[in-house]
Amino acid sequence: MANITPKDIDKIVKALEPEEVRKEKDHYFLRLSNPEEQRALILEVYPNIPLGPEKGTLVVVYTNTSHLQLHACSGYVISDDLGEVTFVGEFGGKISGLVIEKGAACSLYANVKRELLSGDFTKLGVEVMLSSIALSLTEGILDE
Secondary structure, rough: OOOHHHHHHHHHHHHOOOOEEEEEEEEEEEEEEEHHHHHHEOOOOEEEEEEEEEEEEEEEEOOOOOEEEOOOOOOOEOOOOOEEEEEEEEEEEEEEEEEOOOOOOEEEEEEEEEEHHOOOOOOOOOOHHHHHHHHHHHHHHOOO
């Protein structure tokens, strides 16, 4: 997948329904909040910035207690049913994904073996099963 475009951002905004969206000089800024559960997060998407000698997409999440980054994001999948967007990157047969929920929650799954995305989830331990199921949504875009 090419760099994230303004049309992609429109789709992401529609899915996550952030309370604030801004186009900055080199990135997009989205603020999500969930007052009922006392959660808030900032999502920043840098579509085409230097990541060392090459350019790529950087996805950054800030919460009150964390700072997460996904370098070289190669794509995303929107799940309207789950109310979330999963940003994904692959390197050396390992998948990393950053899941952003409409309810201002996020999860990071890093260095998951690609073959775990399409295997029999019931044969995995619960700890491994969760990441495999979450990232299995991205399998279709990884082959593009």
